[in-house]
Amino acid sequence: MDLDVFITAHSAEWDRLETLLGRKRRLTGAEADELVALYQRTTTHLSLLLSSAPDPALTSRLTSLVARARSTVTGARKASWRDTARFFTTAFPAAVYRLRHWWIPTAILSTAVAALLGWWIAAHPEVQAAIGAPEDLRDMTRPGGQYETYYSSHPAASFAAQVWTNNAQAVALCLVLGAFAGLPVLWVLFQNMLNLGVGIGLMSSAGRLDTFLGLILPHGLLELTAVFVAAGIGLRLGWTLIDPGPRTRRTALAEEGRSALGVAIGLAAVLFISGALEGFVTPSGLPTWARIGIGLAVELAFLLYVYVLGGRAVRAGATGDVDLADREAALPTAA
Secondary structure: OOHHHHHHHHHHHHHHHHHHHOOOOOOOHHHHHHHHHHHHHHHHHHHHHHHHOOOHHHHHHHHHHHHHHHHHHHOOOOOOHHHHHHHHHHHHHHHHHHOHHHHHHHHHHHHHHHHHHHHHHHHOHHHHHHHOOHHHHHHHHOOOOHHHHHHHOOOHHHHHHHHHHHHHHHHHHHHHHOOOOOHHHHHHHHHHHHHHHHHHHHHHHOOOHHHHHHHHHHHHHHHHHHHHHHHHHHHHHHHHHHOOOOOOHHHHHHHHHHHHHHHHHHHHHHHHHHHHHHHHHOOOOOOHHHHHHHHHHHHHHHHHHHHHHHHHHHHOOOOOOOOHHHOOOOOOOOO
16 A cells, blocks of 8 residues: 555545534534544545554544544443443343352362361461461450451441452452463462461461351451452453453453453442441441351342342343443454
8 A cells, every 4th residue: 555645545534524523513414424424434444554554643543533433423421320220230240140150169269278278277386386476376366355356446437448448459459460361369369368267277276266257257258259259250351361262362351351340340339348247247246146147148148139130131141341332442454
């Protein structure tokens, strides 16, 4: 392709499209038809340019023109409360349900790792000695010690906000780091399971495992489920780099990335609930059975939410990705 001839032949059309896009007043019917026709032609021009004679400056101009024209032709849609409701009743549960084959095994294996670490620490005094001095460990595990007072050491509202922030950061790390082949996700997950295993092992060695479980389960069931979902989806995102399937790697990453972003927003709401449980239910004066019962009820409600609403949405064709009309226009490619 002779780039100078190409520009001379079509620059008038691009200038005219830019003029129409810059109009402040409403376009007439004829002008609107002309804009659509010019948008289609410019899209074809961009495709030819990309395949034959890529020029950075011209490519940038035509890409901008095509994007602006598409926005004008298709129209901008404002978000509404209906979009929010649709997200929480369709998109978010669909994404979590669709990727259940990633986060459920992640949850099972991670729980097993935490249990094994707890058993190893409880059965080996030398490991406990490596964790801390005997007097420090006793201060942590005794009745009224640090493990118990941790949940009531701050006002409930501020503690819940702090917990929500910390957990949201862990979830965000799992989702973001998934783009790096998923390997950093395994490290973040192991750190969480190590902390849990240490608590299990130390409290078990002190004969107070029941107390520890009574403190961790009311909020921990939902909190850990959110972490497992984030880790599983982060690993899926990493696997997309290795095996994008029938899609191109770029398309696959874009689709899975948008879905992961939606999951991150949904999990922020889930972690808000678990933070409220940790701030108000765990340190409350309720009997242990009542606190654990509340945690179990909330966990079951979340799982039913995912399997009922998410399963129904997936069977209807939802994937957790944004609507087609809201996706970024793909650059045209030549056949």
